[in-house]
Amino acid sequence: MKIKYLAHASFLxxxxxxxxxxxxxxxxxxxxxxxxxxxTADIVTVSHEHADHNHVASIRGNPAVVKQDATIKGVKIRAxxxxxxxxxxxxxxxxxxxxLEVDGIRLCHCGDLGHILTEAQVKAIGxxxxxxxxxxxxxxxxxxxxxxxxxxxxxxxxxxxxxxxEKVDYPITGVEEFLKGKTGVVRAEGSELDISADKLxxxxxxxxxxxxx
Numbered sequence: 001m002k003i004k005y006l007a008h009a010s011f012l013x014x015x016x017x018x019x020x021x022x023x024x025x026x027x028x029x030x031x032x033x034x035x036x037x038x039x040t041a042d043i044v045t046v047s048h049e050h051a052d053h054n055h056v057a058s059i060r061g062n063p064a065v066v067k068q069d070a071t072i073k074g075v076k077i078r079a080x081x082x083x084x085x086x087x088x089x090x091x092x093x094x095x096x097x098x099x100l101e102v103d104g105i106r107l108c109h110c111g112d113l114g115h116i117l118t119e120a121q122v123k124a125i126g127x128x129x130x131x132x133x134x135x136x137x138x139x140x141x142x143x144x145x146x147x148x149x150x151x152x153x154x155x156x157x158x159x160x161x162x163x164x165x166e167k168v169d170y171p172i173t174g175v176e177e178f179l180k181g182k183t184g185v186v187r188a189e190g191s192e193l194d195i196s197a198d199k200l201x202x203x204x205x206x207x208x209x210x211x212x213x
Contacts (some may be wrong), residue, residue: 001014001102001194002194003159003192004192004209005209005210005212006034006037006211006213007026007034007035007165007211007213008034008168008211009024009053009162010022010023010024010026010037013100013102013107015102017074019043020042021041021102022037022041022044022059023045024045024047024053024109024111025053025054025055025056025059026052026053028058029051030051033167033168036058037055038058041060042061042072042073043064043066043072043075044056045100046066047095047096047109048084066079066098067096075100075101075102077098077101078098079096079097079098080097081095082094082095082097082114083114084113084140085115095114097109097111104196105129108131110134110149112140112162113141114141116149122153129156130155131149131159133150133159134161134163135161135162135163135173136162136170136172136175137177138171139170140162143178146160146178155204156201156204157195157200157206157207158207159193160178165211179208185205188209188210190209191209191212192209
């Protein structure tokens with residue numbers, strides 16, 4: 001399986017069999033100045049209806065748009081309802097965490113998670129091999145709470161997302177705040193991670209992929 005970090009909260013996941021999944025495609029407008037996504041996909045997951053997460057129109061190939069539990073082309077997808085804020089969605093609405101099983105690897109994409117997880121949510125998510133978690137704060141959990149969520153879910157690999165870059169004008173922090181004091185940090189030279197179930201690390205790694213757009 002290959003995971004390519006497009007930008008913001010959007011990743012392209014490609015299975016060994018060629019199934020292509022894109023998470024939370026953004027609109028290149030407003031506070032997002034990353035280049036538009038021009039990828040083809042079979043499946044697109046949308047965690048919530050904000051323009052930096054639901055721009056399905058940019059994705060090529062007539063993909064299946066997933067917002068709830070589904071199994072498509074052999075990919076099992078579970079949707080766990082959470083909130084975009086600490087007030088049950090009262091400020092920014094609801095959000096969905098997506099858990100995907102691809103090539104024997106369990107991936108979890110948190111979307112714009114806005115709070116620490118409850119015990120029930122941790123149980124619903126279950127075992128996680130690769131966690132894609134927002135770390136920038138303000139609109140989502142910040143670096144400190146993201147660290148606690150990582151401890152709650154105990155993934156083998158953490159892929160930080162939704163943080164400040166030179167192409168993001170939102171008032172969020174950069175990835176360095178999340179990385180402070182942590183071990184197992186890998187700063188990738190490129191935007192792609194090529195991984196299989198038998199190559200998952202034994203101890204947690206935080207892999208900072210370069211954004212490709």
